[in-house]
Amino acid sequence: MLKSLQGRTVIVTGGSKGIGRGIAKRFGAAGLTVMVVARSQADADAVASEIGAGAFGFAADVTDPDGMAAMAAAAIERTGRIDVLCANAGIFPAAKLGEMTAADFDHVLGTNLKGTFLSVSACLPAMKAAGWGRIVITSSITGPITGYPGWSHYGASKAGQLGFMRTAAIELAQHGITVNAVMPGNIFTEGLDGLGPDYFAKMEASIPMRKLGSVDDIANAALYFASEEAGYVTGQTIVVDGGQVLPESLAALEAM
Template sequence: MLKSLQGRTVIVTGGSKGIGRGIARRFGEAGLNVLVVSRKLDEANLVAAEIGPHASGFAADVSSADGCAAMAAAALDRYGSVDVLCANAGIFPAAKLADMTEADFDLVMNTNLKGTFLAVQACLAALKRSPAGRIVITSSITGPITGYPGWSHYGASKAGQLGFMRTAAIELAPYGITVNAVLPGNILTEGMELIGEEYIAQTAACVPMKRMGSVEDIANAALYFASEEANYVTGQTIVVDGGQILPESPGALDAMG
């Protein structure tokens, strides 16, 4: 049982859909004030309404320093503090190397990697004033551990987040701020559900636990990193993938019997 975080404030970037929505809802259930950040205000407001009166939406593009500064200012204005930043915003448009343009590469890096840096930097002053500042990054198994055709730019951005995390954890440790990352495997989100049952079944078959993960699985890991119980954990990762990265070959799954 984690100690109560009620009354603290979390910013969740990319909070209107998928994993971000799950994180925002889970932190809301835990009693935190939640600023749901999305590029589209109406979508952020919908999630905030799901959470309740201690949540609100805000529109910002995390690839913009001004947008991130406005986001942090909004949290301080509405709730008086920023105690947790969940740097979750990310995009994953597919493009093979031969077809990928410089603009394709920059778009992914600007949102996923630079966006993490800008969000953290914008919240730093407030996090330093918090009694228990926490930064939780949503990375991925793709890039740091595995690869997938069409996602070389995405994988690079996700691996880059972990390089950023490790040095940021050292720099921010004197202020009592921890910096950690959750690495999701295949997670069942709204977008995944649109692809169809056949794809979902094929994907789940590659996981030893024989199911795809839920957004709640990722949100619970993020909540742990934000907790008092994790106050001596920094610069670390949690892989949440149902054992997806463990088999050395498809034959290993067949041998399960």
């Protein structure tokens, strides 16, 4: 049983849907005060309302340095502290090489990788002043471990997050701040609704557990990294994928 984190404040970027929404709700259930950050104030407020007392929404774009500074200032004004940052905001538009433009590439890297840097940078003064902090990055198996057609820019951004994490963990250890990453595999979110049973069957066929993960699976890993018990863990990753990266081919699963 993890020690209570009640009374601490967490900022969740990209918190209005999918994995971010799941993380925000899980941290709220654990007793933290949750700032849900999204580009839309209405969307952020909607998730905060789902969480209940103490949660609040804030509209900001992780690609905007001024927006990230305003986010951190609002958290301090509202709660007096920033204990945990879940740097979750990310986009994944598909475009294959030869079709992908420089603007497409910059947009994904700017959101997923530079957005991580900007959100972390904005929260550091408060964490350093407190001598305690937890930074949890939502990376992916795509890029660091696997690849998928149309996602070379996405994969580069997710691998880049891990490079950022490792050096950040070294630099921030002296301030009592840990930096870790969760690496989701195929997770069921509302964004997959309507894709049909054939699509899900193909996805599940590549996973030894024969099912997609849930947002709670990712949120629970993030909560561990944010815990007191994980205080001596930094610069590390947890792959949450139902064993998807283990088989050398589909033949390995068929042999089962």
